[in-house]
Amino acid sequence: MQVHEIMTSSVHIADPNMTIREASRWMRDDDVGALPVGENDRLIGMITDRDIVTRAVAEERAPGNTSVREVMSEGVCYCFEDDDVEGASQVMATHQIRRLPVINRQKRLVGVVALADISRTDDECAQDALKDISAPAARERH
Template sequence: MQVREIMTPSVHIADPNMTIREAARWMRADNVGALPVGENDRLVGMITDRDIVMRAVAEERSAGNTSVREVMSEGVCYCFEDDDVEGASQQMATHQVRRLPVLNRQKRLVGVVALADISRTDDEWAQDALKDISAPTDMARL
């Protein structure tokens, strides 16, 4: 099974210069916890609800004056739409992420594949990936 068969194909792409308030409102409207961040037609990061809380709210930064760029996660892992789902789930497990942007071979964003998408497959390896992605982290790092 290929990633394109289970991914969510339509996603908002956040601009790195928009405020985190705007990004949070998009997340609420779309009922998602993460948005890919794009600039000059390229994926440059991801912003998650956790990024907003840990890097802005906890630091008492203004939601109306803090840009997505200031709190987004850079160095984003991704997969291609024609990758097999097992490989994408292994990548999610390795990096302990719950969502992966999905690119076409021209490196244009075409969707997002989430842990929930993988969990709906009946394959045994999907359950192993779920365990690895959700493994507890070292609390001393927090």
């Protein structure tokens, strides 16, 4: 099975200069925990509900004055829409992330695949990924 068959294709792309209040409202309205962040037609990071809590709320930063850029996770792991689901789950496991932007071969964002999406189609694959995603690590997870 290929990633495009299970991904969510309607995805907001957060601007790095928007406030975390705006990003949080998009997350709430779309019922998601992460948004890709794009600038100049390129993905530059991800903003997660965890980023907002640990880097803004915990530091008592004002949600109306704090930009996405200030708290987002930089660097983007991704997969291609024609990758197989097992490959996407391996990327998630390796980088200990639960959500993965999906791009086409022209490097345009076409969706996001989540561990939950994989679990609905390949429970064994998702369980294997979850073991690695949940393992203690020195780096912060998405």
